[in-house]
Amino acid sequence: MKVGIIGLGFVGLSFASVLGSKNYSTLGFDSDKKKSSQIKNGKPPFYEPYLEETLNQALRKGLEITDNIATMVKSCQLIFVTVGTPQGNDGSIDLSMVKSAVEEIGKHLKYSKNKPIIVIKSTVVPGTALDVLLPILVSKSRKKPGKDFGLITNPEFLRESMAISDTVNPHAIVLGGTKDRFMNAIKKFYENLHKNTPIIATNNQTAEMIKYTNNSFLATKISFINQISNICQLIPGANVEDVARTIGLDPRIGHLFLNAGPGYGGSCLPKDVAAIINFSNSLGINPLLLNAVKQVNDYQLKHVILTIKRAAGTLKKKRITVLGLAFKPDTDDIRDSVSIKLIQSLLKQGAKIIVHDPKAIENTKNIFKEKISYAESLDDALRKSQCCVIITPWKEYSKINERHLQLMEKRIIVDTRRILNNSKLKMNYYPIGIG
Numbered sequence: 001m002k003v004g005i006i007g008l009g010f011v012g013l014s015f016a017s018v019l020g021s022k023n024y025s026t027l028g029f030d031s032d033k034k035k036s037s038q039i040k041n042g043k044p045p046f047y048e049p050y051l052e053e054t055l056n057q058a059l060r061k062g063l064e065i066t067d068n069i070a071t072m073v074k075s076c077q078l079i080f081v082t083v084g085t086p087q088g089n090d091g092s093i094d095l096s097m098v099k100s101a102v103e104e105i106g107k108h109l110k111y112s113k114n115k116p117i118i119v120i121k122s123t124v125v126p127g128t129a130l131d132v133l134l135p136i137l138v139s140k141s142r143k144k145p146g147k148d149f150g151l152i153t154n155p156e157f158l159r160e161s162m163a164i165s166d167t168v169n170p171h172a173i174v175l176g177g178t179k180d181r182f183m184n185a186i187k188k189f190y191e192n193l194h195k196n197t198p199i200i201a202t203n204n205q206t207a208e209m210i211k212y213t214n215n216s217f218l219a220t221k222i223s224f225i226n227q228i229s230n231i232c233q234l235i236p237g238a239n240v241e242d243v244a245r246t247i248g249l250d251p252r253i254g255h256l257f258l259n260a261g262p263g264y265g266g267s268c269l270p271k272d273v274a275a276i277i278n279f280s281n282s283l284g285i286n287p288l289l290l291n292a293v294k295q296v297n298d299y300q301l302k303h304v305i306l307t308i309k310r311a312a313g314t315l316k317k318k319r320i321t322v323l324g325l326a327f328k329p330d331t332d333d334i335r336d337s338v339s340i341k342l343i344q345s346l347l348k349q350g351a352k353i354i355v356h357d358p359k360a361i362e363n364t365k366n367i368f369k370e371k372i373s374y375a376e377s378l379d380d381a382l383r384k385s386q387c388c389v390i391i392t393p394w395k396e397y398s399k400i401n402e403r404h405l406q407l408m409e410k411r412i413i414v415d416t417r418r419i420l421n422n423s424k425l426k427m428n429y430y431p432i433g434i435g
């Protein structure tokens with residue numbers, strides 16, 4: 001079975017690399033020519049653990065990068081659409097890339113005898129496949145759905161920083177569509193690819209809803225624990241770590257996604273919570289809980305800033321070190337990263353900012369240019385610092401020691417992830433979630 005993948009971002013490139021490395025005959029396409037030629041040469045355009053090795057293996061085996069969608073539509077039995085669906089100004093999702101990908105497929109399908117399955121992996125609000133994408137496919141191709149092509153919704157659950165292992169071992173495969181031969185064919189494809197993964201077959205709109213439910217539930221867990229964390233911080237001696245660890249032992253709750261911190265960021269949770277809120281409103285439903293999840297998350301940045309002020313006093317001209325720029329460790333992705341918003345706010349209040357991150361400095365330079373200082377080492381980041389704020393829990397920050405502290409002008413540490421909580425360091429320590 002030949003597979004085509006349109007859109008080579010985190011999801012598409014990971015999927016293309018894993019399939020190609022497993023000898024599946026795979027064609028990858030990205031409309032960004034620069035990105036696509038980089039990928040052709042075995043260089044991923046972003047940092048993701050194990051991606052480069054997997055991509056290079058794939059290029060030696062089954063993966064080919066093409067700039068020709070027509071060939072893909074003619075030759076592939078499965079065509080995955082993995083383009084981005086960014087956030088519009090009102091929180092709604094911007095479907096322009098997914099629409100234009102489907103339009104291209106439709107245009108070439110018109111002149112092809114091939115009967116492919118078009119698989120939407122991009123995150124789209126319920127109704128999109130049937131009400132928006134199917135009409136485009138039909139009008140551009142003049143072909144019949146269910147006869148000449150299939151349209152399947154197949155949301156993706158991979159996490160950045162774990163993209164390769166999540167692609168190799170997903171916890172579930174969701175297939176939304178009509179019960180027909182196309183559905184059977186894609187089921188077989190996945191049964192063959194992942195021997196022990198549960199496959200849930202449902203209709204398109206339910207599959208679309210599953211993706212939003214999944215991400216908004218994860219966001220809810222984080223906002224919940226952040227709310228509890230802020231309460232703990234005001235109770236002398238109370239510790240959110242012990243609270244989270246203990247409630248996590250209750251199998252009805254589970255221990256994952258209960259790490260209190262500066263709020264969730266990244267290219268998915270904030271965007272998907274905003275989109276489901278916007279979508280609910282459009283249905284005439286006031287999503288009280290989801291609104292609260294978002295509000296708690298927006299507040300969390302203010303909470304961190306209040307803690308910094310309590311720790312360091314007035315911010316004007318203060319030398320503040322921000323450790324961690326990526327929205328989580330093991331990525332260089334700074335999209336919707338709390339650190340970026342924090343720096344913007346601290347700059348407004350007149351602070352002087354020095355930043356450090358093992359991977360995300362280059363991306364951050366594109367935003368702040370000369371407005372802040374970029375440290376190449378932890379030593380440089382902490383030298384003469386009057387307050388250090390730990391945002392992203394990169395492993396190396398848990399190794400901060402007495403020697404590092406001696407470099408600081410004032411030993412004030414605001415630790416939003418409590419990674420130094422068990423150290424015996426002499427410092428003025430302000431952990432989020434510990435009273």
Ligand code: UGA
Pocket residue numbers: 123156157158159160161215218222256257258259260261262263264265266267268269327328
């Ligand atoms: C998220 C979901 O976890 C994936 O399942 C999903 O496929 C993906 O979005 C997507 O829709 O594409 P990702 O954005 O890579 O994945 O990152 P997460 O690991 O979910 O972390 C998101 C944010 O929540 C980060 O800022 C992280 O620091 C924060 N977080 C996470 C916490 O503050 N506490 C936690 O306990 C967990």
